[in-house]
Amino acid sequence: MKALKASICVAVTALALSLSLAAPSHAEQDEASAITQRMKELYQAGKYAEALPLAQKALALREKEFGPDDANVAMPLNDLGTIHYNLGQYAVAEPLYKRSLAIRDKTLGPDSTEVATVLNNLGDLYRAEERYAEAEPLLKRSIAIREKAVGPNDPSIVMALGNLAAVYSGQGRYDDAVPLYRRGLAVLEKAYGPDDPEATILMSNLADAYINQHRYADAERLLKRAMAVTEKAYGPDHPDVAQALNNLAALYARQGRRADAERLFKQSVATYEKTLGPNHPDLADILDNLAGLYREEGRYADAQQVIKRSMAIRGKTGAI
Template identity: 80%
Template sequence: MKALKASICVVVTALALSLSPGTPSHASEDEAGTLTRQMKELYRAGKYTEALPLAQKALALREQEFGPDDAMVAMPLNDLGTIHYNLGQYPVAELLYKRALAIRERTLGPESTEVATVLNNLGELYRVEAHYADAEPLLKRSIAIRQKALGANDPSIVMAMSNLAAVYSSQGRYDRSEPLFKRGLAILQKANGPDDPEATVLMSNLADAYIHGHRYADAERLLKRAMAVTEKAYGPDHPDIAQAQNNLATLYARQGRNNDAERLYKQSVATFEKTLGPDHPDLVDILDNLAAFYKDQGRYADAQQLFKRSAAIRAKARPI
């Protein structure tokens, strides 16, 4: 299940840092700032491949201007790490996050909210790699820092809260994940309204918890809502829509609605392929789900073909 990533909030933080006291002022936006703004727009649209070279160039410019270990370099390091994460390039993302974290802890102190942002991102990276023992303390520390600085109901807490909940869901601990997803969703909707696209991943993850609790009507309502809000904000081709399609297909398969399930699984695969490419790690779960669906129906040749493809993607993403 996809957890809430630091998506646009990372870039908002980056923009705020670039204007913080003590940093160079510019009569107009400099080249690195322009690249960061353009990267932000592409990132929000789920166009991670197009955002990547802009983030790389912004980092190179900041390193050239300030040096490789300056506080101003932490921001583009973190942003570039987030893009590599979204492209499934986890070892590269981990190195960038660790470098950004070291710079921010040294220059801003261990209790800064900027440190909390990188802790969240690194914790989510470990979660998706199933390193739950490493992920949980980082995410808890991120939450604690923001609660101390901003209060228990600040929207910026929701990212790490949702990712911690996803750690619990990934371990089958739905009794612990469901309350966190609900709290995060309530905070975001109170702050930003019912059509906040940043809330849709929480909707999908909460729906997953509902599915495992056999609350199918509640899950279906949330997943359809997540797709509608995301499409309204970003259009029909977005990775979050693909994730919701996968989840809804899984729900329909459990209910025996096989035609609807197969249609949505295929739509999910097509959307992921269109937005992230044919070898992205996020495709693995959907391919495996569709393969298991075919296997249950006795369509063994179709299932085997998909299992082979998912295994190849997994091997490519995490080579031994």
């Protein structure tokens, strides 16, 4: 059973949009700005499928206005890649990120913070695909750029710190991961206080590392805190809440608290279905966890039914 799935953590930096670098206020630009703002609102609400066509249209308008290789096109490319990423469409997201990175490298220089943003996002995509050897240098470069530009304690550095820690966790390198997660949490708490919703990803992933170090009490404390902060910030129907439910359920399953684990896994499945639809790859991970719980209880027919659904989702999405 997968104890925890490393959380997606590209949202804030990826969608901190700078709408135009230097351009007159044309009608198409105004339309693209309005579309982008609406896209951001849908994205932040977890409505990725609804945000997708708006991101596609915003990119098309920018390309028409400025040309395909202009600096103003890099951000819409990045945003579109991020939405595809969050829909589990990694093969579609990768070339969008690469194109955005190439434009920013050329137009802004290799040490710009905008380059660091795309390096973070592409690195996290590789992390999600378990392409750790490719992810690690991109994330280290993203961190180095931001440390040089804004210093080691600026909140903008946290996402890449968390993603690099997730790379280490994915490789079982928990002693390397824990200091990075704790550093990221300390930066966010100092900047925004203890209940910042963006800190919940780090809380959950640090808890995962603690679980693998058998520090269960520390893990449960963090997971319950992450759940409370997430629900307060986003309400009960959000993909991050579904992930938080899964994470706490996985801890309970490992501790033998099977009734509590089953209830939370089922809540996680229902929340994912409501927010991301029935075929998202993250849902397959939760179903695998539930099936593992059923197998441990000797409920093999129930486990087989859940596994069949998980396999069907993976077949449709190409998820590993």
